[in-house]
Amino acid sequence: MDRPAPRLGTESKTFGQRVGAFLLDALLIGAVFGILSGLVVALAFVVVADPTSTLAVGTVVAVLQSFTVVAGLAYFVYTEGAYGQTLGKRAVGLVVVDEDGEPIGHADALVRNVLRIVDALPAFFLLGSALIVLTERGQRVGDLAAGTVVVEAK
Numbered sequence: 001m002d003r004p005a006p007r008l009g010t011e012s013k014t015f016g017q018r019v020g021a022f023l024l025d026a027l028l029i030g031a032v033f034g035i036l037s038g039l040v041v042a043l044a045f046v047v048v049a050d051p052t053s054t055l056a057v058g059t060v061v062a063v064l065q066s067f068t069v070v071a072g073l074a075y076f077v078y079t080e081g082a083y084g085q086t087l088g089k090r091a092v093g094l095v096v097v098d099e100d101g102e103p104i105g106h107a108d109a110l111v112r113n114v115l116r117i118v119d120a121l122p123a124f125f126l127l128g129s130a131l132i133v134l135t136e137r138g139q140r141v142g143d144l145a146a147g148t149v150v151v152e153a154k
Contacts (some may be wrong), residue, residue, distance in 0.1 A: 003084045004153035006097045007121055011138040018132065022125075024088035026147040028074060030095055033068040035085040076113040081106030087151070095153040099137070104148055112142035 044060045079086045084095040084103055096112070098104050104112075118141045119128025128140035137149050 001083050001090065003082075003103055004090075006084075006101050007096050007152040007154050008101045009040045010152040012087075012136070014094060014152065015129075015132050016039045017152075019129075021086065021092045021094055022110050024091055025076070025086045026137075028087060029068070033071070034070065037061065037064050037068075040127050048149050065083035073113055073125055074118075075107045077106055080113070081109035090153075093153050094150050096148050096150050099149055100145070101145050101151075104146070108148055111146040112148050115140075115142035115145055118142070 040060055041057060044057045046154075076086060079097050081104065083090075084097060089095065096104055096109070098108065116125075116128070119125055119131075121127045128142070131140045131144070132138045135144070137143075139149060143149060
């Protein structure tokens with residue numbers, strides 16, 4: 001996957017595409033880890049060999065959920081740092097760049113994605129969505145902190 005060239009000046013037009021990209025990425029991560037969860041739970045029942053012992057299975061599921069959060073963060077950080085886009089952003093034609101239009105690195109991607117937690121407040125990414133609509137360059141909290149913008153790809 002190559003890093004696409006950015007179409008600068010389009011950052012204020014990307015809200016709908018960003019929502020679509022995030023939903024596609026969430027579906028991808030959910031599908032992968034849903035399948036893995038099913039396999040792990042099935043394996044846990046076989047290993048425990050006592051279907052009434054939910055403690056062991058519950059512990060395995062809790063660990064897997066924590067792993068999913070970390071792996072999901074790693075997916076966003078790696079793909080945006082290496083290629084400027086996730087698979088969802090690629091599908092809808094977006095790329096993440098710094099405020100000068102230059103490629104971002106993994107450190108920038110880490111900052112913008114760790115702050116998704118803040119963007120998600122108070123619920124359903126309300127704060128991040130409001131900032132994308134209200135800021136001149138369509139930046140959510142993570143973008144403002146990392147000095148990044150999301151623009152259309154050429």
